[in-house]
Amino acid sequence: MAAYDVNGSAVEHDEEGYITNLSEWSKDLADVIAAAEEVNMTDEHWAVVNFLRDYYEEYQIAPAVRVLIKAIKKSLGPDVGNNKYMYELFPYGPAKQACKIAGLPKPTGCV
Amino acid sequence: MATLHTVNKSPFQNPTLISCLGHAKAGDAVLMIEDGVYGAMNGTALSDAMATLGGDVSLYVLGDDLAARGIDAARLADGVTSVDYDGFVDLAANHDRTQNWL
Amino acid sequence: MSEQVKKFLYVNRKAPYGTIYAQESLEVVLIGAAFDQDVSMAFLDDGVFQLTKGQDTKGIGLKNFSATFRALGDYEVTKLYVEKESLDERGLTLDDLQNIEYEDEDDDYAEKPSIRLVSRAEMADVMAEQDVVLSF
Numbered sequence: 385m386a387a388y389d390v391n392g393s394a395v396e397h398d399e400e401g402y403i404t405n406l407s408e409w410s411k412d413l414a415d416v417i418a419a420a421e422e423v424n425m426t427d428e429h430w431a432v433v434n435f436l437r438d439y440y441e442e443y444q445i446a447p448a449v450r451v452l453i454k455a456i457k458k459s460l461g462p463d464v465g466n467n468k469y470m471y472e473l474f475p476y477g478p479a480k481q482a483c484k485i486a487g488l489p490k491p492t493g494c495v
Numbered sequence: 496m497a498t499l500h501t502v503n504k505s506p507f508q509n510p511t512l513i514s515c516l517g518h519a520k521a522g523d524a525v526l527m528i529e530d531g532v533y534g535a536m537n538g539t540a541l542s543d544a545m546a547t548l549g550g551d552v553s554l555y556v557l558g559d560d561l562a563a564r565g566i567d568a569a570r571l572a573d574g575v576t577s578v579d580y581d582g583f584v585d586l587a588a589n590h591d592r593t594q595n596w597l
Numbered sequence: 598m599s600e601q602v603k604k605f606l607y608v609n610r611k612a613p614y615g616t617i618y619a620q621e622s623l624e625v626v627l628i629g630a631a632f633d634q635d636v637s638m639a640f641l642d643d644g645v646f647q648l649t650k651g652q653d654t655k656g657i658g659l660k661n662f663s664a665t666f667r668a669l670g671d672y673e674v675t676k677l678y679v680e681k682e683s684l685d686e687r688g689l690t691l692d693d694l695q696n697i698e699y700e701d702e703d704d705d706y707a708e709k710p711s712i713r714l715v716s717r718a719e720m721a722d723v724m725a726e727q728d729v730v731l732s733f
Binding site for chain 1: 630631660662664671672
């Protein structure tokens, strides 16, 4: 199985790049995944990733993209919490790609 | 606005049929299929309960499932109508919705 | 909206961890919620056990999906009908169930309870007013 290299230690991921053991996530790993996804992590990226991790911790699911955007709009305002900007942050889909960087499973309902 | 309910579990093993009859409204139809057909027999420990609970609904049983299990039509409780697959389709078509009790 | 909104009811009659039905139902509800329909859930018979509070699945190696019920409000699923007779038969009351709330956008985001306690007769009425009933 393929793996990310985080400071010399291997973290396994599936064929789409989602890590297989959610407890192996770290901020360093997030940077490694983001680099593999060609995403340059800014504070706004981190805000989304942190929100996803908190949501998963509380509800045991990754939120659907519209739920994510609605929540980000509430916490960070409409300039960040809108479809267009979120896709600029995560071109391959804010839920799908951000979940991967956040070390979560692919969101329910994402094909 | 009537509902067709289907039940496929034996009432002797599982309370689904009783629950279904407790929620079906007057004028609804209840079709017993697969192992559900055991609920359509007369002379069982549940026959009286079936007659009471099923009083204001139409009770049907899928004849092919009865035959498969060796239950003669003579063992059907009063008021239960045996239908074939075409009859099943007609029932589904003639009701506003189908609720499958799993 | 060109298409008419339909009323969908997901009927839950199974306890949570012995079979996969309960978790599958919840997943289908979350996926289906994307289609802007009028979605409700019904909990009766052993289905009421899905909502007990204090579930801890660490020892059985399964995901504790009871937490996910609290996310339903985000998906605009705000009607969880729970049958009183089913609770009574199992020696449960509403106090044994977890608190599930949603934010009412039309009422300044006030938090309101999603669980609605109904009698068996009222549950039958809820079922009879649906366009589509899906059982789990």
